[in-house]
Amino acid sequence: MSPLQSPERPAPATTVADTLTRVVELLADDAPAEAVTAAVAGLRSPAAASAAADALAVRDLLDLRRRREREGAALYATARDLTSLRSSDEVLRAIVERARRLLGSDSAYIALVDAATGDAYMRVTSGTRTEGIRAVRQRPGYGVGGFVIQTGQALATPDYLVDERIRHDPLVAAAVGADGIVSIAGVPMKTGTTVIGALFAANRVRRHFDQAEIALLSSLAAHASVVIENARLYERTQTVTAELREAGARLAAQRHALERAAFAHEQLMPLALERTDVSELVRAVRRVLGGSATLLAADGTVLAGCHEEPGADDRETHEVEIRVGEESLGRLRLVRPGPLSPADERTLERAAQTAALLLVMGRQTALVARELRAELLADLLADRAPNWAVLQRRAARSGIADFDRPHTVVVAGGPAAGERPAGVPEPDHPLLGMAVDIAERHGGLAGTHGDTVVLVLPGLEADDAARLVVHELTTASGQPVTAGAAGPGATARVVRGLHRSAARCQRLLLALGREGQGASLSELGMLGTVLETADTQQVRGLLDRTLGPLTEYDRATGSTLLATVESYFSAGQSPPATARALGIHVNTVYQRLERITAVLGGTRWREPDGAVEMQLALALNRQMGEPLG
Template identity: 50%
Template sequence: MAERDGSHGSAGEVIARLLHLLATEAPGEAFDRLAEAVESGPPTAERDELLVAVGRAGRVRELLDHRKRREKETHALFETARDLASLRDVDEVLEAIVRRARQLLGTDATYLALRDPGAGEVYMRTTLGTVTRAIESVRQPLGSGVGGRIIATGEPFATADYVNDPRLQRDRAVTDAVVEDGIVSMVGVPLRIGDQVVGALFVANRYERAFDRSEVALLSSLADHASVVIENSRLFEHAEATARRLRGANEVLAHQGRALERAGAAHEQLMPLALRRADVGELVEAVAGMLGAVVAAVGVDGRVLASSGEGPLPDDLPAPEPGAVGAHEARPGTWTVPVRAGAESFGHLVLVTGEPPEARLAGPDVRTLERAAQTAALLLLMDRQVSMAEQQVRGELVDDLLADREPDWRAFERRVRRSGGIDLRAPHTVAVVSADGVGRRALLHAAAELAARHGGLATEHAARVVLLLPDTDPAAAARQLPAELGRAVGVPVTAGVAGVARSAREVRDRHREAHRCLRLLLALGRVGEGAGTEDLGVLGLVLDGTSPKQLRTLLAESVAPLERYDEEHHTLLLPTLEGWFATGQNPRAAARLLQVHPNTVYQRLDRIDSVLGHRRWREPDGALTMHVALQLRRVLDHVPVEELLPTTSG
């Protein structure tokens, strides 16, 4: 065809050229050049008709182009719908939608933003085509920026120049991220679930560009698919949560059913144990088998009485809170329940399930544990009653033995042989104990249990609790009795100890010695300790070989003059002397203890020299004598001299 020299050739050639351009899907520029060539010819009717033909051919080309684009878009939407059915992961589907939006619209970047109802903000869920990380973590208030505006208004929005568009409210941090990523133009559409706008899908370019309606429509179609994905995800999560709750409820019901069956079986097993007076070990073994757990019975002193079950028993067994009623979970997987009869405690049961913390003990199992504690209390109470009856029979013998009046030894020995409960020919340690803040009956019960564990006995005599412990070292008894009995009754226990006695007569003598040691400990303020005469130091040695006359003479020559002087002159010589000895004969330390000036202590010590008429009391022998005299004076305030000394001769 001749387009040279401004000629366009014949009409047939022009038509042939048009058909060739249409057949080869030539670009619009080719049609424009052909139209220019035709128009350059002489104005004739034929030329005008050819120009109309070229224009119509260009329109056909545009229609074919549009149809091809629509076919491509339809295919993309079909592929997206197929993704909804084939892809199971929500993120995968959303990423596929974002990727197709970028491909179909030919943009540099694509974003999918969602609304955070709790924070009242819009955040990026999925991004594609970004070149910086800042824009991937953008969060902005509703109404701010393109995404915030779309979600707030529910309307599409397009801008050819994001930074300078006066219609936008921009967040500084978001604007910085957009500029850093090089974004200039963008268009977005809302994601809707019903009437609620939950997010926005938008595309962006790094140059100025205007978006036409067809592009907005295509983006809206893709946004509708994304909305379906998000809603389906929400419904699926809700369905999964409901299914989990139903499975949990079924498991709980099944667990409760099994627990009810165990509770019924437990009742059938616990009652026979109580009726045949089984011991605590049998009870613990039965409960461990019923509940499939490790069970331990713990005494009031923290000692494990019995345990059973597969698995280890924790070293630090928890105890119920004071005043606790019923079973409770002391820590995950470990339960405790008090063993109590009325107001009296026998200890507690500990159950270790060995299950994870979220697997709690079922209600029927809790009641089984509580019923087992009641049965344990009944068994222990019956054991105690039997033990107390036996202790009472033997205690009467001991009470007669320890009475002020010496027994008829032949008659007494016959009673001992008939009772068969005690052999006083075996070596025994004798202890006398006391405790403030707890009744003697509770102390006697604790002492009886301790004595029974050692094969001995405990009784009450002269308002004191007395223990006879066979084959027991007196020094060990002095150490252990205050500690063990103190744990059992919950208050400090003081113990006077004497031994070893190998006959009824010696038991009688050792009792008086132990009772004297107890009174000395209390008089010296050593509450909560245990001691024998040899543990009292110099004071014990002095008392062991001193007569009342010698004792009175010692006091008359040492502390009595100072005591009279303090009464007559309202001074504090004796307290100063006690403070001086308590601080190792250090005047300045004594001044700090007495809260006086050191010069005051020096003056009082000089006054003591004057009252006594000598300074020998400051020398080693005299200081020892004075120190012992001060202790004896304190003791005699609580114990009469006739009771203090082992004999009344002299």
């Protein structure tokens, strides 16, 4: 049939073929569905329409395959992130970025459950515009997040603000509106059966999220749950590790403290058992704790010290009081850089206890030694002579005296000597304690005998010992002390005899009015022998009888008769020699001698007996510092 006979001829085959070829090319080039639809729009036959429909179906399958590939790649990348060393926040941020990209949403975010309140709070966001939405806290049961977390089920809404299924919190609704969010899809994040949070995708236009999108979001939420759980487990592991490390450090510190305590125990305990000197204790404290150690008495006196070279300026001072009951015996001081550890503090306290024990034992030992010295001295000076061999053995065995060495005896007393109230025992003599201190420093003995204190001191001359005792006892007591001394001499028998001489010298000094002075019999010359039994009244009577008239005459007339008498006897009773000694004419001397005879009422003072008496009086006057001149 010719073309003129058929006005409605079908399209040439080449036209359909070309169209289908074009469709295949578009599918191969991954052209959009709109291009494929436009290409087949001109086909009218049923076969062509079916081919076009198949082409569009193929296009949809290709789109689905590509979307699945993108989703698979995203899930694979997310799974790879889980095994990386990236921080949990970085992985969560990557998850919300992928959710936003894969779903084509305007924003995405993760909210976690606050274990304390049950509220959902924003952890990571992407694409949000306002700070309000990033700071949202959603109560359980409110909003999309509250619903998802409370029920454990996904929820999607095309229009959040008008969806009646949702309980709206005004503050959250305001934040959602401020950010421009309209549609939201949320899926739970679970660890086992426990919901720990939710993953959201949101758009600023109405949108219906399909099941494929919800499934994809759920897959990403599962990965996010793993991240959170891993982070929790890692944090717990870190906490447990830190606790174990801390426990190990504490155990090491305790072990170190025990080792130091054991070392301190080894250093300190033998000191108490062996009753060692406190200086050894101080050295032990320095060995154990380092630094500089000092033991101070209660009055601040340094009893022992062990010091290191000056070091850094950051050294600190640590002190522990040494106490026995309510009594303070002193302080143990340690100076070293830095603070003390609790173990070192206990060591210092233990050292202070050891110091207290040593000081108490030392005090008791000193008291026993004092009692032994006092008993030995009392037996030595008793009215009845002791057994000398026994006394000598006692002194040697106790080590408190060695009478084979020369000793000097000093007898001392204060102004109240001879006037102690009745009933006051001899050991309570006010000078005894001070005398004992002097004796102990010199390795001697001290005690009381009658109304005086007696010191037996080795290695001192009598004159030096007398002045030493007077100076120290007067200074310590604040009262004038008079002391007589005799010696030195060896053996106990000789020392007993020296005591009598020292006592006689002390009485003579008081008789001469030399209170507060110290001397030996050798210093007093012949007076010590002549006036052995004289007392103060007898000496005063002699002076008043012999020199008193001359002293009164000189005081009344301004003459020098007493000095003339002194020169006359010093010149061997020779007037010319007296004149030369005084630098005057001999006739003047004769005139003065006549005046002296007149004042004394006769010439007896120039006769043998009277002359001896006059010379004794002059000697006494000189010993007394010329109190009548």
